[in-house]
Amino acid sequence: MSATSVCLAVIAGIVAGGGVVGFLAGVRRKMDLEQWTVGGRGFGAVLVFLLMAGETYTTFAFLGASGWAYSRGGPALYVLAYLTLAYTVSFFMLPQLWQVGRRHQMQTQSDFFGIRYGNKYLAAFVCIVGIVCFIPYVDLQITGVGIILSVASFDAIGRAPAMVICVLVLVGFVFTSGVRAVAWVSVVKDVLMVVAAVCIGIGIPYIHFGGIGPMFSALAASKPAHLTMPGATANLGHAWYISTVLLTSLGFYMWPHAFGATFTARSADTLRRNAVVMPLYTLTLAFIFFAGFAAVLLVPGLSNGDLALLTVVRQTFPPWFVGVIGGAGALTAMVPAAIFILTAATLFAKNLYRPLFAPAMSDDQVARLARVMVVVLGAISLWLALFSSTTLVSLLLTGYAGVTQFFPGVILGLYWKRARTAAVFAGMVVGVVMAAFLMVSHHDPQFGLSAGFLALCVNFAIAVIFSAGKP
Amino acid sequence: MSNPDNPIVIAQKPGVGAVLLASAPFFGMCFSVPLWDRVHPLLFGLPFNLLWLIGWIVISTLCLAGAYRLETAREKRQADTQ
Numbered sequence: 001m002s003a004t005s006v007c008l009a010v011i012a013g014i015v016a017g018g019g020v021v022g023f024l025a026g027v028r029r030k031m032d033l034e035q036w037t038v039g040g041r042g043f044g045a046v047l048v049f050l051l052m053a054g055e056t057y058t059t060f061a062f063l064g065a066s067g068w069a070y071s072r073g074g075p076a077l078y079v080l081a082y083l084t085l086a087y088t089v090s091f092f093m094l095p096q097l098w099q100v101g102r103r104h105q106m107q108t109q110s111d112f113f114g115i116r117y118g119n120k121y122l123a124a125f126v127c128i129v130g131i132v133c134f135i136p137y138v139d140l141q142i143t144g145v146g147i148i149l150s151v152a153s154f155d156a157i158g159r160a161p162a163m164v165i166c167v168l169v170l171v172g173f174v175f176t177s178g179v180r181a182v183a184w185v186s187v188v189k190d191v192l193m194v195v196a197a198v199c200i201g202i203g204i205p206y207i208h209f210g211g212i213g214p215m216f217s218a219l220a221a222s223k224p225a226h227l228t229m230p231g232a233t234a235n236l237g238h239a240w241y242i243s244t245v246l247l248t249s250l251g252f253y254m255w256p257h258a259f260g261a262t263f264t265a266r267s268a269d270t271l272r273r274n275a276v277v278m279p280l281y282t283l284t285l286a287f288i289f290f291a292g293f294a295a296v297l298l299v300p301g302l303s304n305g306d307l308a309l310l311t312v313v314r315q316t317f318p319p320w321f322v323g324v325i326g327g328a329g330a331l332t333a334m335v336p337a338a339i340f341i342l343t344a345a346t347l348f349a350k351n352l353y354r355p356l357f358a359p360a361m362s363d364d365q366v367a368r369l370a371r372v373m374v375v376v377l378g379a380i381s382l383w384l385a386l387f388s389s390t391t392l393v394s395l396l397l398t399g400y401a402g403v404t405q406f407f408p409g410v411i412l413g414l415y416w417k418r419a420r421t422a423a424v425f426a427g428m429v430v431g432v433v434m435a436a437f438l439m440v441s442h443h444d445p446q447f448g449l450s451a452g453f454l455a456l457c458v459n460f461a462i463a464v465i466f467s468a469g470k471p
Numbered sequence: 472m473s474n475p476d477n478p479i480v481i482a483q484k485p486g487v488g489a490v491l492l493a494s495a496p497f498f499g500m501c502f503s504v505p506l507w508d509r510v511h512p513l514l515f516g517l518p519f520n521l522l523w524l525i526g527w528i529v530i531s532t533l534c535l536a537g538a539y540r541l542e543t544a545r546e547k548r549q550a551d552t553q
Contacts, residue, residue, distance in 0.1 A: 096482030213516020
């Protein structure tokens, strides 16, 4: 067998294996809305851990973190800080959210806003902003699959066929098995991902430089400025670092799918224990950084930093192992894309269509509509990924700035009785508009601070002042 | 637009000790960045800033483990007194 066919066979095996695991995860169960969206609230600590970890380590972690280390250098380190701090924040948020969610049978983020603040327009606004912010995120995953599979298969598969196949597989398992499928595919993905990360992070420096230490010594000698902030960038200094780490760590669990994942847990204690151990999983990302920094010395001058990791992998490892990394990378993109599509479909059916257009719908009809929406949303994202340009990364950061504007509403809603609907709603609208305006008009960073962070500060101030101001 | 049977759902406030423990990582990994963002000394073969963050990932887990013990003990006491 030729190198390419070995590689292709391994990739196909992993993607198909992941798909079968997902399909089998729920095919024998009766899939009502509660089972399909939050797994009947019965996931134990290990499955919740893997589901949340699976949502975290997206293609952005795989290609983006190494790509940033390669093309920007020091500023990439913000990823290690913000993930760890996001888990720290979650310790005080997710268990509480779970308790509230169980008491009021919440399944989505929009449910929380609707029930806590008693306003269906606020709930619909949260729902629409959530879905809009999702679109670039899903697209990024699907585009990522195309890149990963075409590079890892030595260009034997084109980007477009790779994207089509992967979207078909993930729509298939989400349609049949819902969130259970996503959790179980995460299990496969996480095992492969940890093995791949450690092999890459240790193997590449060892094979080319004789170890991690000699690799960094060589880099520190030839390009010392690359390793600190602002690295290879002009404006990503310490003020940017602090504001971005705060923005993204507070916003991390504001993505709509994180609420669904929270509600899958069996108990509040599961989530609290989870928050304690999650930071350790961030250590696997450090290995990805080693590979990204090694690429600076090994393959300088690539125009697209996202390709740095895979280019070095192809130069270093035998074809079968390139196949393993390609397959792991494909699942890394498919798992988050699957949960996003599942969440967006549920939000559309339950929190947008039913309350505004068809209040008489039963839960079973909502579940049926949500499943149809999985197919529709899968098709839309595939179409966008096939025909859109590369400006998606900047759109993704806009998405982050957008969902983070939910944070004041969530944290004040959980802990402060006096938080008023109008104040929270006004703050959120101002925050979303301000973040979108600053980012779309290229004013990010503004005053050296991340634009989303500035909008969040204004948003928080409005929510607190107008809640406290009136009796 | 207020809903008459709107259930205002309020969570238990965490203890001071747990909040203090959990704020340590914010100082270690975020606000103090100008103090540790440097390449030298290269320790264990890693640039200083990278090693610092890796160290703080481990410390953060320890802080949260401490917060977990404080919170579960506090909730147990509250359950006993009720």
